[in-house]
Amino acid sequence: MTVTAARPSAPPSPQPIVRASPGAAVSGAATVLVGAAGVALGVAAITRPLAALRVGWLLPLAGVSFEVTGTAGLFMVVTGAVAVAAGCYSVGYFRHAKTAMATLSVLPLFVLTMIGVLAASSVTTLLVMWELMALVSLVAVLSDHHHAAVRDAGRWYAGMTQFGFLAILIGLVVLVHSGGSESLSVLAARAGAAPSSTRDAVFVLTFIGFGAKAGLVPLHVWLPRAHPAAPSPVSAVMSAAMVAVGIYGVVRVDLQILGPGPRWWAMVVLAAGALSALYGVLQASVATDLKRLLAYSTTENMGVVAMGLGAGMLLADYGHPVVADVAVTAALLQVVAHAAFKSLAFLAAGSVVAATGQRDLDHLGGLAKAMPVTTICFAVGALGASGLPLGAGFVSEWLLLQSLIHSQPGSGTLLAVVMPIAVGVVALTTGVGVAAMVKAFGVGFLARPRSPGAALASESAPSMLVGMTMAAAACAVLALAPAVVAPALRSVLSATPQAVGVASPHFGVLLRLPGIAGSLSPLLLAAAAVVATLAVAGATAVAGRSRRAQCRAVALWTCGGGPLSERMEYTATSFAEPLQRVFDGVLRPDVDVEVTHVGASRYLVEGVRYRSVIVDAVEVRLYRPLLGAFETWAGWVRRAHSGSVHLYVAYGAVALAVVLAVAR
Amino acid sequence: MRGLIAKMWRTGRVAEPEPALPARARLGGVSQGSLQLRHVDAGSCNGCEIELSGCFSPVYDAERYGTRLVASPRHADGLVVTGVVTRNMASALRDTWAAVAEPKVVVALGDCACDGGVFTDAYGVIGPASSVVPVAVEVRGCPPSPTEIIAGLRTLSGR
Numbered sequence: 001m002t003v004t005a006a007r008p009s010a011p012p013s014p015q016p017i018v019r020a021s022p023g024a025a026v027s028g029a030a031t032v033l034v035g036a037a038g039v040a041l042g043v044a045a046i047t048r049p050l051a052a053l054r055v056g057w058l059l060p061l062a063g064v065s066f067e068v069t070g071t072a073g074l075f076m077v078v079t080g081a082v083a084v085a086a087g088c089y090s091v092g093y094f095r096h097a098k099t100a101m102a103t104l105s106v107l108p109l110f111v112l113t114m115i116g117v118l119a120a121s122s123v124t125t126l127l128v129m130w131e132l133m134a135l136v137s138l139v140a141v142l143s144d145h146h147h148a149a150v151r152d153a154g155r156w157y158a159g160m161t162q163f164g165f166l167a168i169l170i171g172l173v174v175l176v177h178s179g180g181s182e183s184l185s186v187l188a189a190r191a192g193a194a195p196s197s198t199r200d201a202v203f204v205l206t207f208i209g210f211g212a213k214a215g216l217v218p219l220h221v222w223l224p225r226a227h228p229a230a231p232s233p234v235s236a237v238m239s240a241a242m243v244a245v246g247i248y249g250v251v252r253v254d255l256q257i258l259g260p261g262p263r264w265w266a267m268v269v270l271a272a273g274a275l276s277a278l279y280g281v282l283q284a285s286v287a288t289d290l291k292r293l294l295a296y297s298t299t300e301n302m303g304v305v306a307m308g309l310g311a312g313m314l315l316a317d318y319g320h321p322v323v324a325d326v327a328v329t330a331a332l333l334q335v336v337a338h339a340a341f342k343s344l345a346f347l348a349a350g351s352v353v354a355a356t357g358q359r360d361l362d363h364l365g366g367l368a369k370a371m372p373v374t375t376i377c378f379a380v381g382a383l384g385a386s387g388l389p390l391g392a393g394f395v396s397e398w399l400l401l402q403s404l405i406h407s408q409p410g411s412g413t414l415l416a417v418v419m420p421i422a423v424g425v426v427a428l429t430t431g432v433g434v435a436a437m438v439k440a441f442g443v444g445f446l447a448r449p450r451s452p453g454a455a456l457a458s459e460s461a462p463s464m465l466v467g468m469t470m471a472a473a474a475c476a477v478l479a480l481a482p483a484v485v486a487p488a489l490r491s492v493l494s495a496t497p498q499a500v501g502v503a504s505p506h507f508g509v510l511l512r513l514p515g516i517a518g519s520l521s522p523l524l525l526a527a528a529a530v531v532a533t534l535a536v537a538g539a540t541a542v543a544g545r546s547r548r549a550q551c552r553a554v555a556l557w558t559c560g561g562g563p564l565s566e567r568m569e570y571t572a573t574s575f576a577e578p579l580q581r582v583f584d585g586v587l588r589p590d591v592d593v594e595v596t597h598v599g600a601s602r603y604l605v606e607g608v609r610y611r612s613v614i615v616d617a618v619e620v621r622l623y624r625p626l627l628g629a630f631e632t633w634a635g636w637v638r639r640a641h642s643g644s645v646h647l648y649v650a651y652g653a654v655a656l657a658v659v660l661a662v663a664r
Numbered sequence: 665m666r667g668l669i670a671k672m673w674r675t676g677r678v679a680e681p682e683p684a685l686p687a688r689a690r691l692g693g694v695s696q697g698s699l700q701l702r703h704v705d706a707g708s709c710n711g712c713e714i715e716l717s718g719c720f721s722p723v724y725d726a727e728r729y730g731t732r733l734v735a736s737p738r739h740a741d742g743l744v745v746t747g748v749v750t751r752n753m754a755s756a757l758r759d760t761w762a763a764v765a766e767p768k769v770v771v772a773l774g775d776c777a778c779d780g781g782v783f784t785d786a787y788g789v790i791g792p793a794s795s796v797v798p799v800a801v802e803v804r805g806c807p808p809s810p811t812e813i814i815a816g817l818r819t820l821s822g823r
Contacts, residue, residue, distance in 0.1 A: 557738055557763040560756040 023104045024094035028463070030108035031087025038080025038115045045073030046488045052121060059124065062182065067121035070491030071256065074332065075248040076118045077488065078339045079241040081474060083111040089347050089467025090233040092460060093354060103143040103231060110136045110237060114245055123172045123182040130168065134161040137242060140234040141226045153222075153229035160222040164212030168249070171205030174198060175257075188257040199258055203265055206253045207272075214246030216306060217276040218618045220299045224283070227295035228359060232350020233467075235291060239298045240343035244335050247305055251332075255309065255496050263317050263414070270310025274422060276303025277429040279618070282586060285436040285579045286614050288361050288572040290349045293440055294342065297385055300429060301338040301393070305331045307422060308400050314418065315403070318411050323403050325493055326513055330399035332489050337392040337478050341384030344471035345440075348378035351464055352444065355457040361440065361572035366449030370457045375445045377468040382437040384475045387430045389525050392475040395482045395511065401426055402518045432579065439575045448566040480523050483507035573612060580614070589614045679725040683811065689801055689819040698730045699821040701771065702740035702764065706757050706793065707783075708747025711807035712774040716744065719817075724810040730821040731814075737761075742769035742800075742820075745793040748776040748783040754790050761797045769800040769820060773813065778802045 044050060045068035052067035068076065090107060113136050116129035138161070142154040178194040179187040191199065212219035223243075227235045254265070280299030287293035308331025315324035351374040352367060353359055368375045384392030404423045407415050449455035459465070477484060486507035506512040511520045556564050580589055592611040598604040640651075705713065719726040720733060734740050737760045749757060761770070772793040775781035780792045793799050803816035 552766075554762050555759070557736065557759075559736075560759055 021095045021099070023101060024091050024099065027094065027104035027107055028087045028089075028091035031090060031111055032084050033087075034108050034111045034115070035080040035083025035087055038076050038083060038111065040080075041068055041115070041119070042073040042076030042078075042080060042488075044068075045076065046070055046491050059128065062122065062124035064125050064128070065122045065183070066116075066119040066125065067185075068119050069121075069252075069495060070488075071252055071495050072118040072248065074336070074485075074488040074492050075244055076115060078244055078336055079111065079114050079118065082237055082241040082339050082343045082471075085343055085347065085467045085470040085474075086233040086236045087111075087467075088470065089236070089350070089464045090231075092462065092464035092467075093231065093233055093350060095461065099231075100143065102139055103234075106136050106139045107233060107237070110140055110234070111241075114237075114241055117245055118248060121184050123176050123184065123187075126184070127165075127169055127172065131165055133242070133245070134165060137161075137234075137238060140238075141230045143231050143234070144229065147229075150229040153225035157222040157226040160212055160219060164209040164219070166209075167205045167212070168209030171202045171209060172253075174205070175202045184252070184257060191258050196262070199261060203254055203258055203261060204268075206258075207250060207268065210246045210249030210253065211272060211306075212246070213249065214243045214302045214306070215276070215280075215295075215299045216272050216302060217279045217299065218622055220276065220280070221616060221619050221623060223295045223299055224287075224292045224616065227298070227346075228289055228291040232291075232346055232353060235294075235350070236343040236346035239295065239346055240339040243298055243302055244339055247302065247309075247331075247335055250306070250309065251492070251496070255313065259313065259496075260316060261313070263314070266310050266313035266317055267414075267418070268310075269306055269313060270418065270422065273303045273306030273308075273310050274425045276300065277307060278303070278425060279586075281429045281432045281436060282579075282583050283614075283616065285432050285439070286576045286583075286587060286589070287436075288576075289359050290352065290361055290364070290440060290444060291346070291359055293361075293436060294345050294349060297345075297433070297436065298338075298342060300433060301334065301342070301385070304397070304400065304426065304429065305334045305338070307331075307426065308334060308396075308403070311400070311403060311419075311422060314415065315407060318407070318415055320407060320411070323406050326399055326406075327403035328493060328496060329489050330396050330403060332492055333399060333482060333485065334393065334396035336485055336488075337384060337396050337475075340471060340474040340478050341381045341392045344377055344468060344475055345381035345385060347464070347468045347471060348374050348381060351460040351468065352378075352457075354464075355460060356451075356453040358451060358453050361443045363451035364444045364449070364454050365447050365566065365569065366454055367445045367457055371445075371459045373465045374460060374468065377465075377472045378445060379441055380472045380475050382441045384479065386434040386437040388434065389522075390479055390529060392478040394479065395520070395522055397426065397430060398520055399513075402513055406518070435576075435579060439572055443570060443572045443575055447569045450566050450569065450571070480526050482511070482522060573610075580612070586617065587614055588617050588620075678722050679728070680723055680811075682728075683815065685823070686815050686819050688822045696822045698732075698741075699817065700732050700734045700739055700741045701744045701817075702735075702737045702742075702760065703733055703744045703746070704753075704757055704760050706745050706747045706753045706777070706796075707750035707789070708774070708776065712746040712777075715807045715810055715813060716746065716773065718810040719813050721810075724814060726810075726814050726817060729814065729818050730823045731817045737763040738765070740764050740768075742771065743797070744771045744773050745777045745797070745799075746773045748780050748786075749790045749793055749796050751788050751790055754796055757793075757796050770797050771801045771803065771816060771820070772799045773803050773816075774808055775804055775806045778804055781806060 041050075050068050052065060054063060054065040056063040058064040087107070094104060110133070113129055113133040117126060117133055120126035120129050138154060138158050141157050142150060144150045145154065175187060175191065175194075175198075176182045178198045179190040181187060181190070208219065215223045223239075227239055230238060250269070254261075254269075259265075277300050280296045280301075280303055284293050284296035284300060287296055308327050312324040312327035312331065315321075315327055349359075351371065352364065355371060355374075356364065356367075358364055383390065387393040387397040401423060404419050404426065407419045449457075511522070513519065558564050558568065561568070580587060590613040594609040594611070596606045596609075598606045703716065716733075718724060733744075737743070742764060743761060745757065761768075770793060772778045776783055777793040778799075780789065783789050790796065801816050801819060803813050805812055808816075
C-alpha cells in the first residue's frame with residue numbers, strides 16, 4: 001500500500017443500485033433451499049444411517065452412487081448452514097445492476113456440488129463432483145472478469161485447483177487399483193492390506209490434493225487472490241465451506257480409509273498445519289486489504305485444524321487414544337466454528353465493500369455509526385477468529401491446547417519434543433491472530449472515516465443484515481453452548497480408527513475431558529464476564545455521580561497539532577508496523593521512504609511518501625522459479641511445433657514405428 | 665548483556681549526596697511525594713533544556729525525589745516552562761496547560777521564563793511564562809544549575 005502526505009485520491013464510487021433484481025432473489029432462494037436441504041440431510045445422517053442411492057445411468061461405466069456417512073453429515077451441516085446465510089445475504093448483495101446471470105446461477109450450483117462431494121460414496125462420483133465443484137467455483141470467482149486482477153486470481157485458482165485435482169485423481173486411482181473396488185466403504189476395509197509403499201504414495205498425493213483445497217502452506221497461494229476477487233457471498237461459501245470440504249477429504253481418505261498409518265504421516269500433517277498456522281497469521285497481521293486478511297486467516301485456521309488432526313494421529317500412534325480423541329474433536333470443532341465466524345466476517349466485509357467501494361483498511365474507518373449492524377456482526381466474527389473467550393473459536397483452541405499439553409511424560413522422545421513446540425505454535429498463532437483481528441475491526445470500523453467513500457457509507461440492505469445475523473447467531477451458539485455439535489462430533493470420532501471414540505469429551509454446561517484434569521464452562525464464563533462488566537459499569541456510574549459537578553470540558557489533546565483529524569489515526573499499516581519489523585526476516589517487506597524538500601532547503605519537508613509492499617514470500621521463492629522453469633521447458637517443446645505439415649507427418653511415422661517395434 | 669551488568673557493578677552509585685530538603689511550597693491539592701511534569705519549550709535557547717536533562721541523569725538523579733518528566737500533559741501534575749513565551753508558542757502553551765488535569769502547577773525554569781531575561785523587549789515575544797499561565801514556582805538562573813532546579817522541584821514534591 002502507499003501513503004502520501006497529500007490527501008488520498010477519490011475512491012471508486014459504490015456501484016449503482018437498482019431496487020429489485022428478480023434474478024438475485026431467485027438465485028438467493030435457490031441457494032437457501034439447497035443449503036437447507038444439505039442441513040436436513042446432514043442432520044439425518046448424523047442421527048441414523050441413511051440408505052445408499054445409486055444412479056447407474058447417469059455416468060457411463062461407473063454410475064453415480066451416494067451415501068451420506070456420519071462424517072460427511074457434519075461437514076454437510078456446516079456447508080448447508082453457510083449456504084443458507086450466504087444465500088439470504090446474496091439477495092441484497094447482488095441487486096447491483098451489473099451482476100451477471102452466470103454469477104447468479106452458479107451460487108446454488110456451487111453449494112449443490114459441494115454437497116455432492118460430501119455425499120459421494122464411490123471414487124468416480126467423488127472425483128466428478130470434486131471437479132464440478134472446482135469449475136463452478138471458478139466461474140463464481142471470475143464474476144468481475146473485466147478487472148485484470150480478477151482474471152489473474154482466476155488463473156491462479158484454476159491452476160492450483162487443477163493441480164490438486166490431479167494429485168487426488170492419481171492417488172485415488174492407485175488406491176482403487178490396489179483395493180479392487182471403487183466404493184469408499186469397501187476401500188476402507190481393504191486399504192489396511194495394501195502394501196505400505198502404495199499407502200504412502202496415496203497418502204502423500206491425497207494430502208497434497210485435499211491440502212491445496214484447504215489452503216495449507218505452501219499450496220495456499222490461490223486463497224489470498226481468489227477471496228478478494230470473488231463476490232462476498234462466494235468468498236464466504238468458499239472460505240467457510242469449500243476449505244472445510246478439503247479438510248473432509250483429509251479426514252475421510254487419509255484418516256478413515258487409509259489410517260492408521262506410520263508415524264511420519266502424523267508428522268507431515270502436524271508440520272503442514274503448524275507452518276500454515278504461523279505463516280497465515282503472520283500474513284494476516286500485516287495485510288491491509290480486508291478480504292486478503294480474512295483469506296490468510298482462513299489459512300491460519302485450517303492450519304490449526306490440520307495441527308489437531310496431526311496431533312490426534314500422533315497421539316493415537318503412541319497409544320493415547322483418549323487424548324487423541326480430544327485433539328480430533330478440537331480439529332472438527334474448529335472446522336465448525338471457523339465456518340460460522342469466517343462466513344460472518346466475509347459477509348460483513350462484503351457489506352463494507354458494497355457500501356464504501358473500498359477493501360483497503362487504510363481507506364476505511366468510522367463505519368460504526370453509519371453501519372451499526374454490520375459493525376456488530378464483524379465484531380462477533382472477529383472475536384470468534386481471535387480465539388478469545390466468548391468467541392466461537394475459543395473452545396476448539398482450548399481443546400487443542402489441552403490435548404497438546406496432556407501427552408503423558410515418558411511416552412517417547414518425539415512426542416516430548418513435538419508437543420511443546422506445537423503448544424508454542426498455537427499460542428503464537430492465537431496471539432498474533434488477536435492483533436490481526438483487532439487491526440481489522442479497530443482500523444476498519446472505529447474512529448473517523450479515512451476516505452470520502454467511507455464517510456458516505458450507509459447500512460446495507462435488510463436481506464444482507466438477515467444473512468449476517470444468522471451467521472452471528474451461529475457464532476453465539478458455538479461460543480456459549482458448543483454441546484449442540486457433540487452428537488455430530490461423536491459420529492465422526494466413532495468412524496475414525498485413530499480416535500476410537502471410547503471416551504469422547506463430555507459436552508454439557510461443564511465441558512469435561514476424559515482422562516484429563518481439565519474442564520471448562522463457556523456458558524458460566526460468559527455469565528461471569530457479563531456480571532463482571534455490569535458490576536464495573538455500575539460501580540463507575542455510582543462513583544462518577546458525585547464527581548460530575550467538578551467535570552470540565554476541554555478539547556482532545558492532539559500534541560499541540562491543531563484540531564483532531566483522520567490523518568492522526570492509526571492506519572492498518574502503522575498498526576502492523578511493529579509486527580512487520582519483528583517478523584522482517586519471514587515477511588521480507590519492500591519498504592521505501594521518500595522525502596521531498598521545499599525548494600532549496602533541506603530542513604523543510606514538503607512531503608513524505610511511504611510505500612510498503614508485502615508479497616507472499618512463498619509465491620516469490622517457490623512458485624516464480626517453478627513457473628519460470630516450466631515456461632522455459634514449454635519453450636523447448638514449442639520448437640517441435642513449427643507448423644510444418646511434413647514434420648508432423650514425420651512425427652506420426654516415427655511414433656508408429658516405435659509402437660510397432662514395442663508391440664511386436 | 666553480561667558486559668553491561670559487569671560495568672554497572674564496577675561503576676557503582678554515581679549520584680550526588682542528597683542535599684537538605686528545602687521548605688515545601690504551600691500549594692493546594694498538588695499531590696505530595698510525587699510530581700509528574702510535562703516540559704514545554706516556549707522559546708528557549710536550549711540552555712535550560714541541557715540543565716534539565718542533566719537533572720534526570722544518574723549524577724543528579726531527580727527521580728529519587730519523586731519528580732518525573734512525562735510524555736503527555738494528560739499524564740502530568742503540571743508543566744515545566746523554559747524560555748520566554750514567543751508568539752508562535754503561546755497558543756501551544758495555553759493548549760498544553762488546558763490539557764493538564766486539575767490540580768496543576770507551573771514551574772518557570774530560567775530567567776527568560778521568570779521575567780523575560782535578555783529577550784524582554786525582543787521582537788515576537790509575548791512575555792514571561794506568567795503572562796500566559798499562572799506560575800507557582802520560579803527557578804532563576806541563566807541557565808539554572810541542576811542543583812538549583814532540583815531544589816525548586818523539591819519544594820513541590822516535598823521529598
